[in-house]
Structures are given as structure tokens and as C-alpha cells.
Amino acid sequence: MQMATSAVENDPARRTFSALHSYLRDELRLDGLVALHEPRFEDNAWNYVKDCLDSGWVSSVGAWVDRFETMCAEAADVPFAVATVNGTAALHMAFHALGIGAGDLVVCPPLTFVATANAIRYCNAHPVFVDVDDSTMGLDPLRLEDFLEHECERVSHGLVHRATGKRVAAVVAMHVFGNPVQAETLSAVCERFGLPLVEDAAEALGSRRRGRPCGSLAHVSTLSFNGNKLVTTGGGGMILTADEHLARRVRHLTTTARIAAGWEFAHDDLGWNYRLPNLNAALGCAQMERLSDLLAAKRRLNRHYYNLFHGIEGVSVLTDLPGSEGNHWLNAVVMPNKVQRDTLLTLSNDAGLQCRPAWRLMHRLPHLSTCPIAAAGLFQAENWVERLVNIPSSPFLAPPEVAA
Numbered sequence: 210m211q212m213a214t215s216a217v218e219n220d221p222a223r224r225t226f227s228a229l230h231s232y233l234r235d236e237l238r239l240d241g242l243v244a245l246h247e248p249r250f251e252d253n254a255w256n257y258v259k260d261c262l263d264s265g266w267v268s269s270v271g272a273w274v275d276r277f278e279t280m281c282a283e284a285a286d287v288p289f290a291v292a293t294v295n296g297t298a299a300l301h302m303a304f305h306a307l308g309i310g311a312g313d314l315v316v317c318p319p320l321t322f323v324a325t326a327n328a329i330r331y332c333n334a335h336p337v338f339v340d341v342d343d344s345t346m347g348l349d350p351l352r353l354e355d356f357l358e359h360e361c362e363r364v365s366h367g368l369v370h371r372a373t374g375k376r377v378a379a380v381v382a383m384h385v386f387g388n389p390v391q392a393e394t395l396s397a398v399c400e401r402f403g404l405p406l407v408e409d410a411a412e413a414l415g416s417r418r419r420g421r422p423c424g425s426l427a428h429v430s431t432l433s434f435n436g437n438k439l440v441t442t443g444g445g446g447m448i449l450t451a452d453e454h455l456a457r458r459v460r461h462l463t464t465t466a467r468i469a470a471g472w473e474f475a476h477d478d479l480g481w482n483y484r485l486p487n488l489n490a491a492l493g494c495a496q497m498e499r500l501s502d503l504l505a506a507k508r509r510l511n512r513h514y515y516n517l518f519h520g521i522e523g524v525s526v527l528t529d530l531p532g533s534e535g536n537h538w539l540n541a542v543v544m545p546n547k548v549q550r551d552t553l554l555t556l557s558n559d560a561g562l563q564c565r566p567a568w569r570l571m572h573r574l575p576h577l578s579t580c581p582i583a584a585a586g587l588f589q590a591e592n593w594v595e596r597l598v599n600i601p602s603s604p605f606l607a608p609p610e611v612a613a
């Protein structure tokens with residue numbers, strides 16, 4: 210009996226849960242549901258939104274949209290930013306503007322939020338899944354190279370995937386929970402094969418790879434400002450690029466491809482109504498003003514969780530890898546196996562501490578299950594997904610700053 214009890218107490222999931230519980234419930238004295246990620250709005254959020262209401266400029270034209278674009282371009286250190294209604298629309302427009310269409314393939318990681326793959330399908334193209342790596346959780350540059358080298362062949366109009374006969378038109382990488390991918394290596398591989406790299410930086414605003422901001426690491430990058438992201442506009446997204454022609458084109462396409470024609474409504478192409486409303490942008494400007502504080506809080510919380518779970522055998526907290534400085538949007542603990550993962554999920558959620566597994570892998574979703582997969586398989590993605598647990602990560606959960 211004694212033995213059984215201590216075995217249970219030493220179980221990594223129980224130890225992780227009790228450390229998390231004692232931090233959130235005893236130390237921070239939080240009661241009720243502790244959400245995975247919760248926004249808090251301060252001062253200027255109220256002022257800026259009120260300005261929209263007072264002025265009547267609530268819709269998709271207005272000064273806050275321009276200002277929000279400028280703030281995002283500056284944060285990501287890119288020349289052009291185009292605001293959209295959400296991050297999925299930003300991805301859709303990025304793929305569309307790169308000329309991706311029916312019959313094309315786009316290399317995509319299986320470990321991502323469904324929007325990355327859906328945006329490819331909106332262009333009537335298909336994702337081809339290539340595995341992630343065992344350190345960053347993002348698209349593996351070696352697996353990518355292997356796939357392009359051995360399963361594709363160069364023809365006059367580009368690169369063709371031998372098994373399906375389809376053109377490989379682009380590569381998309383995603384920074385999982387804000388942890389940067391090996392962008393410099395992915396870029397080099399893409400360049401070698403003449404493919405544009407798209408960066409789904411939805412989760413990575415403020416993250417850096419080798420000193421460069423995520424959002425500036427590819428030909429075209431996208432952000433999301435959904436309610437659960439580090440910076441939120443309620444709903445919103447952004448397309449970032451240094452390619453002026455592409456920036457002009459997505460700006461045109463997201464505003465119904467309307468052209469100047471006096472009083473008349475005239476459009477020179479099939480466009481979309483994907484422009485971010487001024488009301489949302491106002492909220493975004495107020496949030497962007499606090500970006501460096503939010504990032505600092507995230508860093509402290511990540512450090513705190515790292516120390517909290519440090520001595521628990523078989524359990525680790527994801528933290529910065531060499532060359533990367535993540536925004537720690539969602540903290541994740543890596544459990545030794547699926548049983549332990551599920552125990553931690555059950556204990557935490559039963560206690561009102563919102564914890565979540567990673568996404569179901571893309572190739573396991575019914576609408577994507579027939580998409581091609583690289584011959585090497587998706588073992589790392591499978592391995593990650595069975596063990597990851599996201600834990601409450603709101604910036605206000607961070608321990609206070611220690612005075613120097």
C-alpha cells in the first residue's frame with residue numbers, strides 16, 4: 210500500500226499538476242477558471258475605441274488601420290504591412306498573391322493550427338506534409354531538403370512532386386507557440402529550389418531568430434490578432450513583406466479590388482472583403498503600445514515555469530533554444546508519454562486550470578486526410594503531439610519583476 214501511494218505521488222503528471230496548482234491557487238490566489246490565455250485591456254484601449262465611436266469611423270477605412278499597420282511593420286522590421294480581418298485571411302491572401310492555385314502543392318508542417326493548411330485549400334491547392342524537427346517543433350529543414358531533393362524533380366515550369374505529378378509552389382513554416390523555426394536554414398533550402406517561403410507568424414509576434422523578428426524571416430509573413438493571441442484586436446491579421454509589388458497586390462485584393470473611378474464602384478479583379486475594421490485596429494494600437502511589457506511578462510512567466518517544474522523527472526518546459534528568443538505566447542510542458550499527458554490534462558481541467566493538448570495533426574483531419582505526405586513520415590510530429598500540454602500563460606500570471 211505504502212509503495213503504491215508513493216508511486217502515485219511521484220508520478221510526473223501529479224507532481225506537475227500539484228506544482229502548477231500551488232502556484233496559481235496558493236501563491237497567486239486565483240479562484241475560478243484560470244484560462245489558457247486571457248487578454249486584459251488598459252487605459253488607451255478604452256480611449257482609442259471611444260475615438261472610433263465618437264468619430265463614426267468604425268469600419269474598414271480609418272486612421273487607426275494605417276497606424277496599426279505602421280506599428281506592426283516597425284515591430285517586425287519590414288517595410289510593408291497590410292491589415293486583414295483575421296490571420297487566416299492574411300494567409301489566404303499571401304498564398305493567392307504568390308500565384309498558388311488549383312493543382313499546386315504547398316509544403317506544410319502537420320503540427321500547426323488548421324488555418325495554415327486551410328488557407329492552402331482556399332486556393333484550391335493542397336498541402337504536402339513534411340515532418341517537424343525534434344528541437345523547434347517547426348518544419349524540419351533537413352526533412353524539407355530531403356523531400357525536395359528525392360521526391361521532386363525540376364522541370365521547365367518549376368518543381369514537380371513525382372508521386373502526384375503536381376507542382377510544388379511554396380513552403381510554409383509556422384513558429385509553434387511562438388518558438389522560432391530554423392528560418393535561416395529553411396530560407397536557404399527554399400532558395401536553392403527556387404521556392405517562396407511563407408511564414409505563418411500568427412503565434413510569434415515579438416519572437417526573434419538570430420536577432421531578427423519573426424514576421425521578417427520569409428518572402429511573406431502573416432500575423433494573427435485573435436482573442437487568444439499575445440496582442441489582440443478581437444479578430445484581426447496582418448500580411449508583412451519587403452516585396453512592394455506583393456504588398457500593393459494584397460492591399461488591392463483585400464479591399465474588393467476596387468479602383469479609383471470617381472463616384473462609381475469599379476473593380477478590376479476578383480477581390481475579397483478582408484480589410485480590418487478601424488474599430489479593431491484601434492484596439493490593436495493600444496495593445497501594441499504595451500508589446501514590450503507583454504513580452505517581458507511572458508519571459509518572466511516562462512522562467513518561473515521552468516524553475517517550477519525543473520526537478521520533475523521526465524518533464525520539461527519549452528524554453529529558448531540557441532539562436533532563438535521566443536515570445537513564450539503559450540507555455541508548454543512536455544510529458545514523458547501520452548498517459549502522463551492525459552493525466553495532467555484531466556487533473557488540471559478538473560481543477561479549473563485550463564490546459565490543452567496540441568492540435569490534432571493536420572493529416573488526421575478528415576478534410577486533409579488524403580493530402581500527400583513525405584516518404585519519411587511524420588514521426589516527430591506524432592512524438593510531440595502525444596506529449597505536449599499547454600498551461601495557463603496569460604501575461605498577468607507572471608511573477609513581479611525583481612528590482613535590480
Ligand SMILES: *Cc1c(COP(=O)(O)O)cnc(C)c1O
Pocket residue numbers: 295296297298321322324325383409411412432433434435445446
Ligand atoms: C491563430 C492562428 C492563425 C490565424 O488565426 P485567426 O483566428 O484566423 O486570426 C493561423 N495560424 C496559426 C498557427 C495560428 O495559431
